[in-house]
Amino acid sequence: MIRFAAVLVAMALAPAAFAQMSPARAAAEALALDADIDRDGLLEAEELAAYETRIFESLDDNSDGRVTELEFVGWRYGLAEHAIEADRVEAYEATIGLLFDFYDRDNDGVIVEVESLVASSYAHDYADLDDDGALSYVEFATGHIYSMAIRGVFDF
Numbered sequence: 001m002i003r004f005a006a007v008l009v010a011m012a013l014a015p016a017a018f019a020q021m022s023p024a025r026a027a028a029e030a031l032a033l034d035a036d037i038d039r040d041g042l043l044e045a046e047e048l049a050a051y052e053t054r055i056f057e058s059l060d061d062n063s064d065g066r067v068t069e070l071e072f073v074g075w076r077y078g079l080a081e082h083a084i085e086a087d088r089v090e091a092y093e094a095t096i097g098l099l100f101d102f103y104d105r106d107n108d109g110v111i112v113e114v115e116s117l118v119a120s121s122y123a124h125d126y127a128d129l130d131d132d133g134a135l136s137y138v139e140f141a142t143g144h145i146y147s148m149a150i151r152g153v154f155d156f
Contacts, residue, residue, distance in 0.1 A: 022154055022155075023079065023082040023154075024079060024082060024150050024151070024153070024154035025141070025151075025154075027079055027150065028140070028141045028144075028146070028147040028150060028151075029137060029141060031051075031140075031146070032135075032137045032140040032141065033137075034051070035047055035048055035050075035051035036137075037050065041136065041137060042134035042135065042136060043124070043134060043135040043136075043137075043140055044133065044134045045121065045124050045133065045134075048120055048124050048135070049117055049120060049121070052116055052117055052120040053113065053116075053117070055116075056111075056113050056116045058075065059071050059072055059075050059111075061074070065112060065113065066110040066111070066112055067103075067110060067111040067112075067116070068109070068110055069097070069100050069104075069109060069110075072096065072099075072100045072103075072111065073093070073096050073097070073100070079092065079150065079153075079154070080092070082154065083153065083154075086154060088153050088154065091152075091153045092153050095149045095150070095152060095153050096149075098149065099145065099146065099149055102119055102123075102145055103115060103116055103119040105118055105119060119145075122145075123144050123145040123146070124144070126143060126144075126145070127139050127140060127142075127143030127144040127145075127147075128143075129143060
């Protein structure tokens with residue numbers, strides 16, 4: 001649900017800009033827009049944590065409080081079709097597997113919400129290049145673990 005809603009909302013807000021972007025870059029920008037609750041152009045840690053909770057709930061298909069690798073890979077971030085079109089399915093699936101490993105902090109094969117929030121916090125801190133406690137959309141698109149991983153697959 002979130003995976004397509006974010007892209008659609010963002011594309012509706014800025015159709016000319018998104019029309020010139022690759023689908024992967026548009027998805028990264030759309031995620032930033034969707035996470036920016038107060039629409040100030042910055043992603044504060046609290047906004048990303050709230051967004052991470054929404055994503056976790058969306059990933060947890062059976063609502064048992066645990067996201068398995070199958071649930072994680074099955075979510076697809078709305079880019080599975082683009083991976084097929086770009087003939088990048090293997091790279092995409094390997095990247096999603098690496099993202100799962102990043103979020104599975106204790107390496108037990110499942111992600112619980114606290115692991116998701118810790119990983120999100122690390123990703124936020126890493127991407128915050130100016131150390132102001134908030135990510136600009138550019139910082140998110142270039143330095144957040146999700147964006148870096150997807151950029152590696154789709155070259156945006």
